[in-house]
Amino acid sequence: MSGTNNSKFTFNQSVQYYFDKASALTEHSEGLLSQIKACNSVIRMRFPVKVKGEYHTLEAYRAQHSHHKTPCKGGIRYSEGVDQDEVIALASLMTYKCAIVDVPFGGAKGGIKINPKKYTTGQLQRITRRYTTELIKKNFIGPAIDVPAPDYGTGAREMSWILDTFVTFNPGMIDAYGCVTGKPVTQSGIRGRVEATGRGVFFGVREAVSVAEDMKALGLTTGIEGKRIVVQGLGNVGFHSAKIFQENGAHVIGVAEYEGAIYDPTGKGFDIDALFEHRTHTGSILNFPGAKNIENSSEALELDCDILIPAAIERVITAENAPRIKAKIIAEAANGPTTPEAEEILLERGIMVLPDVYLNAGGVTVSYFEWLKNLSHVRFGRMSKRHEEMVQRRFVDAIEQNTGKKLRPEERNLIIQGGSEVDIVRSGLEDTMMGAYQDIHATWKTYNGVRDLRTAAFVVAINKVATSYIELGIFP
Numbered sequence: 309m310s311g312t313n314n315s316k317f318t319f320n321q322s323v324q325y326y327f328d329k330a331s332a333l334t335e336h337s338e339g340l341l342s343q344i345k346a347c348n349s350v351i352r353m354r355f356p357v358k359v360k361g362e363y364h365t366l367e368a369y370r371a372q373h374s375h376h377k378t379p380c381k382g383g384i385r386y387s388e389g390v391d392q393d394e395v396i397a398l399a400s401l402m403t404y405k406c407a408i409v410d411v412p413f414g415g416a417k418g419g420i421k422i423n424p425k426k427y428t429t430g431q432l433q434r435i436t437r438r439y440t441t442e443l444i445k446k447n448f449i450g451p452a453i454d455v456p457a458p459d460y461g462t463g464a465r466e467m468s469w470i471l472d473t474f475v476t477f478n479p480g481m482i483d484a485y486g487c488v489t490g491k492p493v494t495q496s497g498i499r500g501r502v503e504a505t506g507r508g509v510f511f512g513v514r515e516a517v518s519v520a521e522d523m524k525a526l527g528l529t530t531g532i533e534g535k536r537i538v539v540q541g542l543g544n545v546g547f548h549s550a551k552i553f554q555e556n557g558a559h560v561i562g563v564a565e566y567e568g569a570i571y572d573p574t575g576k577g578f579d580i581d582a583l584f585e586h587r588t589h590t591g592s593i594l595n596f597p598g599a600k601n602i603e604n605s606s607e608a609l610e611l612d613c614d615i616l617i618p619a620a621i622e623r624v625i626t627a628e629n630a631p632r633i634k635a636k637i638i639a640e641a642a643n644g645p646t647t648p649e650a651e652e653i654l655l656e657r658g659i660m661v662l663p664d665v666y667l668n669a670g671g672v673t674v675s676y677f678e679w680l681k682n683l684s685h686v687r688f689g690r691m692s693k694r695h696e697e698m699v700q701r702r703f704v705d706a707i708e709q710n711t712g713k714k715l716r717p718e719e720r721n722l723i724i725q726g727g728s729e730v731d732i733v734r735s736g737l738e739d740t741m742m743g744a745y746q747d748i749h750a751t752w753k754t755y756n757g758v759r760d761l762r763t764a765a766f767v768v769a770i771n772k773v774a775t776s777y778i779e780l781g782i783f784p
């Protein structure tokens with residue numbers, strides 16, 4: 309999906325460029341670094357699908373970038389832009405992403421070169437099942453082998469079809485439900501997965517804007533409250549990011565989609581649920597009450613705002629538009645939205661870039677929780693919630709008796725309630741995103757030669773993957 313951009317790098321070359329920039333600052337041997345960088349396995353598939361009596365031959369891929377930890381993990385994308393270069397780039401990003409957030413998987417990615425909007429639900433189901441069968445035949449899917457998840461153009465529905473196909477071909481495999489994540493909750497999915505990437509983006513940005521020294525350098529105040537946000541893409545990641553920012557006091561003043569963009573001249577920000585509803589009814593975000601239309605959607609990237617969140621596709625911030633970007637922070641919710649040439653310009657201009665390889669790791673983090681749930685065959689909190697409540701109730705009772713003071717019922721309920729699945733997932737995600745930011749930030753500030761957050765994130769990832777290879781005895 310490289311699109312028209314003026315970068316001299318393909319998407320995969322740009323990931324390799326970031327790798328080389330960071331790896332040069334580490335002390336690992338050339339052999340070890342070249343093993344970490346290389347994509348271990350790729351399969352390319354061609355299979356037929358019958359549409360209105362005619363057969364179409366589809367092109368599809370699955371790349372497993374690294375097996376330093378297994379299973380491999382990564383989404384499946386349905387888009388006309390899918391090609392081998394893109395799938396390998398995305399699989400590599402998954403390896404580094406998992407390492408950054410301490411998710412014990414190797415990176416993978418899959419894709420089918422289709423525009424899903426051109427197919428009926430029945431046709432999409434057949435395509436998905438056929439793709440899954442190809443993965444099964446090649447031993448490229450399984451709870452201990454390679455675990456797909458949703459990505460651009462796919463969602464819980466496709467993950468259910470993958471699950472059903474895998475279970476059909478593997479009767480009696482007790483952990484079969486761990487073969488794919490991002491499933492509906494009713495099919496052994498996990499509460500909190502749908503919005504996990506968007507929520508992770510929020511936690512990551514919240515960490516970044518809490519550092520007073522960094523915000524002072526950008527001319528911003530600390531905290532999310534009042535920040536002006538522009539989001540590109542109102543799909544899974546963009547919608548949930550926008551909604552969670554709005555819930556936490558930020559103003560989403562611009563939104564860009566395929567059909568055009570809108571901005572809020574009052575600066576108060578859109579009601580994201582109402583905007584989503586408007587798009588569902590009219591088929592477009594344009595003409596949203598109170599908003600001004602922008603015909604050329606990509607111009608929204610240049611709106612005056614504090615935080616720009618590209619949450620659609622790769623390579624949208626280029627050397628051409630980077631000089632005109634007014635945001636102080638680019639929060640990369642999408643994979644690969646900034647070309648290397650654009651990043652140079654942004655850094656030169658003092659703009660902070662929160663890199664994809666860290667910022668959108670919330671999805672894989674909660675996918676990991678879902679996989680753990682599937683292997684343990686029990687919902688998080690199911691066995692502990694009541695017990696926690698009983699212990700906390702006794703504790704509060706003892707305090708009330710000893711002080712002679714009663715808590716208000718709502719205070720009491722807040723203290724005694726045990727953790728439900730969604731509470732546990734959200735707190736695990738929050739802790740993961742906070743911890744990973746602190747690692748990257750410390751590397752940015754203290755590691756010799758590191759000048760930006762993306763290089764810091766790659767250094768953190770490379771060092772962790774290298775440790776794995778060394779400890780496993782694969783490299784001395």
Ligand code: NAD
Pocket residue numbers: 458459460461462505540541542543544545546564565566605619620621622641642643644668669671672
């Ligand atoms: P999605 O298909 O749900 O949504 C993408 C949205 O972007 C769609 O609404 C589409 O119309 C819009 N879009 C496409 N091209 C556009 C353009 N040129 N301008 C404006 N809008 C455009 O996909 P998603 O799952 O939200 O993924 C978005 C990005 O986030 C991708 O880069 C993906 O790799 C990345 N990502 C997704 C997840 C996840 O959990 N879904 C996790 C990590 C990273």
